[in-house]
Amino acid sequence: MKSISRVSSNALLQACHTTAGSLTVFLMSDDLSKTPERGARASRPTMQDIARLANVSMPTVSRVLNDSPLVTEETRARVLDVAREQGYVVNRNAQKLRQARTGTVAVMLDFASHRHGAIGDPFIFELLAGVSEALSIRDQELLLSPPGLDDARAFEDFYRARGADGFIILGQGTRDAMLRTMAQRNVPMVVWGAVGKDAGYCAVGSDNIRGGRLAGRYFRERARRRWLFLGDIRHEELRLRYEGLCQEADPAEGITVDFLPIVSMAFTATAQTVSSYLVSGARPDAVFAFSDTAAMAAVGAFREHGLTAPRDYSLVGYNDIPPAAHFTPALTTINQKTDVAGALLVEKLMQQLDGARARSTLLPTEMVIRET
Structure with a gap:
């Protein structure tokens, strides 16, 4: 594994954005008069500047620039007006990055199911260790529970912004409805938890x-x-x-x-x-x-x-x-055979990223009889 880190989704949103079937978008200014002097680096207003001037959030700016249907026409018009006033254009050369991967997988722990966000069950860390090892073998970076991903839209924005290629979610908790919504929006993910025939998303878990x-x-x-x-x-x-x-x-x-x-x-x-x-x-x-x-x-x-x-x-x-x-x-x-769970979770996600349909897997479940 190359690194384990926590990053700001806002920082990633400023860097680059994509949507399915659309171009990667970078913000840049074509107003050369803004250059203070020859040879100096051109001043490029940021996405944060557009969001501030249009009085919207940065994810909203991302949706507008990527022609998302989730934005109202009024908001879309206001953001585009501000972008035009600032001299922003879409960088068509960024199209080359459209199919590129980040080489990063976000692994999400179910902090909400644990008091004060503290996870003390060794089982979760066994799963995490297996996932980490499998990602390392594939030369993928592991991004551990980036903050701010509290609903389906936040997950989708993070993915479209190329914050990560996909998600491995360790624990459904009470978030089944959110996970189903993410699947409907084609966010690549694999979930450790209950395997349901009608869930609509790929899961790995025991019987x-x-x-x-x-x-x-x-x-x-x-x-x-x-x-x-x-x-x-x-x-x-x-x-x-x-x-x-x-x-x-x-x-x-x-x-x-x-x-x-x-x-x-x-x-x-x-x-x-x-x-x-x-x-x-x-x-x-x-x-x-x-x-x-x-x-x-x-x-x-x-x-x-x-x-x-x-x-x-x-x-x-x-x-x-x-x-x-x-x-x-x-x-x-x-x-419940957690020794193979990490590798399976990673394999299922990689199948999705390669364009294949990943099927849920039910692991063998066995009784281990000891003193109690």
Whole structure:
């Protein structure tokens, strides 16, 4: 990997802009009278100058200059009037760059799903390491979570401005609607998360329903009857795991499934949520956690109430992170083959950049039985 950096999308927007099927646009002045003296570098007003004079944002200037349909006619006329007044013209030589790549891929972490933007789950960094290695092999630069990309339009603007050739998004979170919009606008991207047939975008992820069913079968084999799922089912991945767990719960056998929302994925917050649940008097004899980190937090909370696994309850985590095998007690968990995930995510994105259609991939999902 050449470099990992955070950059300003505004700075990139000032540099160059493209849209599908249009020319790369550079702003330049043809008014030679603005040159202060012969031999001196010509003064070239920036895109920021046009935005300021037209009282619009720089992304709006970009859309106007690239003939985007997302701009109203009134705004388009105002920006073009300012551009003409300043003597701006389109640099036709920039057409040569139309098909050029930047050699940069933006890798987006799902900070919004983590308290105060802090990601403490080792699983995410395992994925990131795999993506970084795969990009390095292809001599691609990795741009880590550039700021300001909060909605589909911001992602599209960043892409059209050639800030990056495409995006690898590690975690859908609650952004499925935004991702579908990005796909409709032909923004190249691959998502780590739930694989949906009707999503419209390429995703790589595990068989989450199967993962839930494996956990349920494990509990049934151990004659557990009061099951608890830990996780925020607003996330599609976690909803599918919960659904798979419920599919294995047969009321005729006296099995019940309770659900405890974990809004913050932070370790301490998860432990506090589980502890409060136990204070209420609940006593599940089986726990399926959305991640190994959450499972570890649950073990601590149960221990504070005098409950240990596997004596008092069975426990299944998810992800099979390296510490899971060395934790006390060692975690039973679901492995989703993250060792190949990074390479697959990069390969799928490169297929799109080469003009091919990248298909979503469902990775094998396996139970790893340990002490809990």
